[in-house]
Amino acid sequence: MADGENMAAFSITLSFSSSTSLSLYLLIDLLFLIALITSIFDRKLKSLKNFWDYSLFMKILCISDIHHLEDMAERINNICRREKIDVVINAGDFLSASSARRILDSMQTKTFVIYGNWDEKIVSNNELVSVLSNNIELFKDYYFFGVDERFMSYELIKEKARDMPSERLIFITHHPPYGILDLAWSGNNIGLMIYREFVNEKRPILHVFGHVHESQGVFMDGTSLFVNAAIANTKNGYIVKLPELRVTKVKL
Numbered sequence: 001m002a003d004g005e006n007m008a009a010f011s012i013t014l015s016f017s018s019s020t021s022l023s024l025y026l027l028i029d030l031l032f033l034i035a036l037i038t039s040i041f042d043r044k045l046k047s048l049k050n051f052w053d054y055s056l057f058m059k060i061l062c063i064s065d066i067h068h069l070e071d072m073a074e075r076i077n078n079i080c081r082r083e084k085i086d087v088v089i090n091a092g093d094f095l096s097a098s099s100a101r102r103i104l105d106s107m108q109t110k111t112f113v114i115y116g117n118w119d120e121k122i123v124s125n126n127e128l129v130s131v132l133s134n135n136i137e138l139f140k141d142y143y144f145f146g147v148d149e150r151f152m153s154y155e156l157i158k159e160k161a162r163d164m165p166s167e168r169l170i171f172i173t174h175h176p177p178y179g180i181l182d183l184a185w186s187g188n189n190i191g192l193m194i195y196r197e198f199v200n201e202k203r204p205i206l207h208v209f210g211h212v213h214e215s216q217g218v219f220m221d222g223t224s225l226f227v228n229a230a231i232a233n234t235k236n237g238y239i240v241k242l243p244e245l246r247v248t249k250v251k252l
Contacts (some may be wrong), residue, residue, distance in 0.1 A: 058142060063210075065213060105126050134148045174209060
C-alpha cells in the first residue's frame with residue numbers, strides 16, 4: 001500500500017514539476033514575444049517620427065538652367081501660389097548677371113540659388129533670395145547646403161556637412177553626382193565623382209542639380225532622392241514633398 005501511495009505521490013510531484021516547467025517556458029516565450037513586439041513597434045515609431053513631425057512638412061519647387069528665360073519668373077510665381085510652394089531651389093545657369101538679378105528680384109517665395117558654370121555673378125535685393133556659396137542655411141528645420149563649384153573640394157564639402165542630420169540635409173549643386181542623371185548626348189557620364197562620394201557617405205534626403213539638360217528627371221537611391229531639374233530643354237520643373245519624398249512634374 002505504501003509503495004502505491006509513494007508512486008502516486010511521485011506521479012503528482014512529477015506532474016506538478018512538468019506543469020511548472022511548462023508554465024515557466026510559456027512565460028519566457030511570452031516575455032520574449034512582448035520584447036520583440038516592443039522593439040519592432042519602437043523602430044516603427046522612430047521611422048515614422050519625421051512623417052508626423054509637421055515642422056518637417058515642406059513643398060519644394062526644383063528648377064535649374066533657366067538660360068535667359070526671364071518670363072519664367074512669372075510662371076514660377078504662379079506655380080508657387082497655386083501649389084502652395086514653401087521653397088524654390090534654383091541650381092544655377094542664368095547665363096548673365098542682369099538676367100539672374102531680374103529673375104531673382106521677382107521671386108515671391110523663399111528661394112535658394114547657387115552658381116552654375118555660366119554664372120559669374122549672382123546678386124539680388126530680394127530678401128526672400130539666399131545665394132548659397134559653400135554655406136548652409138537652416139529654413140523650417142531643413143539644412144540647405146549650396147555648393148559653389150568655383151571654390152570647392154571634397155574635404156570642404158564633407159567638413160561643412162559633418163554635423164548635419166542626413167534626413168534633414170538638402171544638397172544643391174550645379175553638376176550631377178557621377179553616374180546619376182548625368183548621361184550627356186555623347187553617351188558619357190559627366191557628373192562629378194566628389195559629389196557621388198559625398199552622397200554615398202552622407203545620404204542627404206534630397207540632392208538637386210542640373211547642367212545635363214538631356215538627363216532631366218528623378219532617381220531614388222535608398223533614402224536619398226536625386227532631382228536633375230534642368231529646364232532648358234523641357235520647361236519642366238519638379239515639386240518635391242517632404243518628408244515623404246513624393247515628386248510631381250510640373251510644366252513651367
